[in-house]
Amino acid sequence: MNKYMLIDDDDFFLILNKDILSLTDPDAGIIQFNSAIAALDWMDKTLQNQETEWPENILLDIRMPFMNGFDFLEKMKAYPLYAIQKIKVFMMTSSLDERDFIKAQHYPFVYNYFTKPLTIEMIAEIASTEMKDWKLESGQ
Amino acid sequence: MPPKNLHSLNNSPDYLELKKKYDELQLRVTRFSVIEQELIHARNQMDQEVMIYRQMQQFNTKALEDITDEFYTRLVTETLLEIFETEVAFVCIDIPNTGNSALRHIEGFSLNEEQKFALHLYMINLFTDLPSGTLRSFEPRASDKLRTLLPIRHLMVTQVRDPQLNITITLMGGISDKGSPFYEPIRKDREAAFTVFSQQVLTNQINRFKTHTIREQFNALTIEQKRITSIAENFLNFDTNPDKNIQRMVDLSVQLLSGNCSVYEKLENELIFTSSSYSKDGYLNNTSEEKICYRITHLSGRDIVCQQITNELLQQHKSPWLRQFAGLTFLGSVLRIDKKPIGTLVVFLDSSVPINDSIFQLARILTAAIAVEERRKNALKALSESEEKYRMIFEGTPNGIIVADPVIQRFQYVNCSACQLFGYNEEEFLNLTLDELHPAASTDDVKQLFKSLEKGEIKVAMEVPCIHKNKSIFYADISSSRISIGGRSLLAGFFTDVTQQRFDQQAILKSNIELKKINSELDNFVYSVSHDLRSPLLAILGLVQLIHQHQQSDEAMQKYISMIAASATRMDDTIKEILDYSRNARLDIVVSPVDFNLMIREIFEDVRHISPEKITLKLNIKQDIPFYSDSNRISTLIKNIISNSVKYRKKSVNNSYININILITSEEAVLRFEDNGEGIEAIHQDRIFDMFYRASNSAPGTGLGLYICKEILHNIDGTISLDSVAGKGSVFTVTIKNKTK
Known part of the structure; x- marks a missing residue:
């Protein structure tokens, strides 16, 4: 079962993304947050108690109030490596700004960068994205 | 006896x-x-002997005095007559080396020059091959040649010579026939005295000769000295104008060489200098005279030539001008600069003037002096040309140039730009010190800068503070270089006034910072706006994608369509807000009476529908006089505040309200908006008026609303403040200036 975590301040996109995910992958486990802070809170708790619930794919919006997508990525760095290794982050944005794209590449756990809206093709791509070999990565 | x-x-x-x-x-x-x-x-x-020697002594004393040759010979003969009691006395002195004719004198008898010469010759012949000091005493025969010259019966004659100086003196005493019949020959015992006397005459003559030679040498030296002094004086009193000096040399040459006229003829042009005007005019009147002096000198093949102006010469050169100097001596000397002939100095001398080394020497010196002046003239010309060039650059440049002597710490030269820059005139400037050019506070820095300049560490000292005469400060870029003037190592400073530049630069920097800020704001604005505009559009795209899926239920379809509509509205709202923002920024302020009551009620009717729950509005306006301001802007302002209250109402309660209290005075309107909404957390309160700042995610928004409020109040002279407690509610207090006045 593919586990998805959706983070977007815009409720419309949360609905939209959940619906298209459910349509494409009816078995998908979906958890959604309309703020990055709420998402982090949940992750903190999950890491301590129910590790099995740990998300596999995070679809992260960039432009959000209070804590934006990049702030979230920064906080994520604090997680233990074994936990981070299990996550593939996909940036979801309406921005056309190249700076955001470049910035996103600095995070090793960001696997891809998508422009909204989420499409069936993107879901297929996410599903087929292999997890990185972190030993190689860290050995470099 | x-x-x-x-x-x-x-x-x-x-x-x-x-x-x-x-x-x-x-x-x-x-x-x-x-x-x-x-x-x-x-x-x-x-x-008698004593008498004779006493007389000889007297003779010696007189002979040693400074007397002429004539007087001396007369003294000799007179003494001879006196001592030896003869009737006739004759003396002749040969000094062949001097070139002077022999001295002859006869006393006691009268002879003309020719006869004296014959007598002299006769005497010389008497002593041919005889040693010096030989004395002859005899009575000439009646047939003797001597008798035709002198009527003497007996004579005593001696000849003494000095082989070194080649002086020959012949002395003769004679007794005539006149005394007959009491004739008595010259006494034998006088012969010894006569010999002694002749020796004395010779000694005296030698002394005289030596004295004469020394005196002549001395005189020659004196003349030489006078000439040299004269040249030296002329050299010392040299004029700055070389032409004047050349004229003086030409005048001096005629004066020193005792000439009649002198001419300095230049090869390169028609200009000639002469010691008298007539010769010049003559020269210039006839072009065929051209370079006549040089031609004559050149012909000799030497640089200095001395020759008589003979008829032959005149015919050869066919110069009417030269004719006036016929018979004179032509003393010409060629002037050279770097071996190249440039002219000829000629002095026309009387043929009586003796030509010797000294004359040539003088001519050479004078020629050399003129050559020096010619060279100086060329140098001056070149100098004045380059000086003019440099002066033009020096004075023409807008840069201030100050030349200082670092040893004596004084300014040596300043150009007019420097004077203008500092406000001093040149004289004042040259009396200043470095400290007076820069503010006291920065003197040390300035000195450090100059050191760095000199070491070559920096090329230009930038924006050095300087003091104008009127005490105002200006800034100059200073570069410097070592220059050498007259063997002195000086420091030249080049000042460029950069005060305006600096001012402009600072203004540019300031506006640059502002522009950067604006640019970044604009960038941020575009980023945010594009995001906010794109977001609903992209949502619509996503929704359309979902609708396209065939297995959608009608219920789901309805939901998606309403979501599309909501997205479109959101986009429209965003566009409206941007328009509000733009209007405030762009449109002129239109002052009109503001009806707060009507305005607020209309706005509330528009926005109340955002909330599905009921919201109560309480409006309390205290107004005695009309309020004037820009109604459109105030309407936008109030709409933003009220709609925020509606959007961020506390959804957990059902008694949401908005209380609005307005107090209007002649000065201002104070509007107080109070709600019981979700409130704003303290950490956000400072930033909620920032562009795109969003303090809550509980309702969609662009983050522009309160920013637009702040901007509007900035334009219509107002303020806004917030008093809020999270979870309890917010109070916005707005004051707006009454534009009645």
Whole structure:
């Protein structure tokens, strides 16, 4: 079962993304947050108690109030490596700004960068994205 | 004596004895008297000898005095007559080396020059092959040639010579026929004295000759010295104008060489200098004269030439001008600069002027002096040209140039730009010190800068503060370089006034910072706006994608369509807000009476529908006088605040309200908006008026609303403040200036 975590301040996109995910992958486990802070809170708790619930794919919006997508990525760095290794982050944005794209590449756990809206093709791509070999990565 | 006793006496033995004794006595007396005579004679002779030597002594004394040759020869002959009691005395002195004719004098008889010469010749012949000092005393025969010249019977003649100086002196004393019949030849005993006397005459003559030579040399030296002094004086009093000096040299050459006229002829042009004007005019009147002086000098093949201006020469050159100098001596000297002939200096001399080394030497010196002046003239010309060039650059440049002597710490030169820059005139400027050019506070820095400049660490000292005469400060970029003027190492500073530049630069920097800020704001604005505009669009795209899926239920379709509609509205709202923002920024302020009551009620009717729950509005307006301001802007302002209250109402309660209290005075309107909404957390309160800042995610929004409020109030002279407690509610207080006044 593919586990998805959706983070977007815009409720419309949360609905939209959940619906298209459910349509494409009816078995998908979906958890959604309309703020990055709420998402982090949940992750903190999950890491301590129910590790099995740990998300596999995070679809992260960039432009959000209070804590934006990049702030979230920064906080994520604090997680233990074994936990981070299990996550593939996909940036979801309406921005056309190249700076955001470049910035996103600095995070090793960001696997891809998508422009909204989420499409069936993107879901297929996410599903087929292999997890990185972190030993190689860290050995470099 | 009685005779009677004679006989007896005669015969007496006594008598005989007596007689014998008497005779003896007689003999003795006679002998004594002879001796006495001889003694007297000797004494007289001695007296005479003493007289002679005394006279000779007198002669010597007189001869040593500074007397002319004529006087000397006369003295010799007079002394000769006196001492030796002759009737005629003759002296002749040969000094062949001097080139002067021999000195001859006769005393006691009159002879003309020709006869004296003949007599001289006769005397010379008497001593041919005889040694010096030979004395001859003889009575010439009646047929003797001497007798045709002089009527003398007896003569004493001697010749003395000095082989070294080649002086020959012949002295003659003679007794004439006139004394006959009492004629008596010259006494033999005078011969020794005559020889002595002749020796004395020779000695004196040698002395005279030596004295004369020394005096001549001395005179020559004096003349030379005078000439040199004269040249030196002329050199010392040289004029700054080379042409004047050349003219002086030309004048001096005629003066020093005792010439008649001097000419300095230049090869390169028609200009000539002369010591007199007539020769110049003549020269210039006829072009055929051109370079005549050089031609004559050149012909000789030497640089200095001295020759008579003969008819031959005049015919050769056919110069009417040169004709005026016929018979004179042409002394020409070629002037050269770097071996190249540039002219000729000519002095026309009387043929009587002796030409010697000294004259040539002088001519060379004068020529050299003129050459020096010519060279100087060329140098001056080149100098004045380059000086003019540099002056033009020096004075023409807008940069201030200050040349200082670092050793004596004084300014040496300043250009007018520097004077203008600092406000001093040149004289004032040159009396300033470095400290007076820069503010006291920065003197050390300035000195450090100059050191760095000198070491070459920096090329230009930037924006150095300087003080104008009027105490105002200006800034200059200063560069410097070492220059050498007249062997002195000086420091030249080049000042460029950059005050305006600096001012502009600072203004540019300031506006640059502002522009950067604006640019970044704009960038941020575009980023945010594009995001906010794209977001609903992209949502619509996503929704359309979902609708396209065939297995959608009608219920789901309805949901998606309403979501599409909501997205479109959101987009429209965003566009409206941007328009509000733009309107505030762009449109002129229109002042009109503001009806707060009507305005607020209309706005509330518009926005109340955002909330599905009921919201109560309480409006309380205290107004005695009209309020004037920009209604449109105030309407936008109030709409933003009220809609926020509606959007961020507390959804957990059902008694949401908005209380609005307005107090209007002649000064201002104070609007107080109070709600019981979700409130704003303290950490956000400082930033909620920032562009795109969103303090809550509980309702969609752009983050522009309160920013637009702040901007509007900025334009219509107002303020806004917030008092809020999270979870309890917010109070916005707005004051707006009443524009009645």
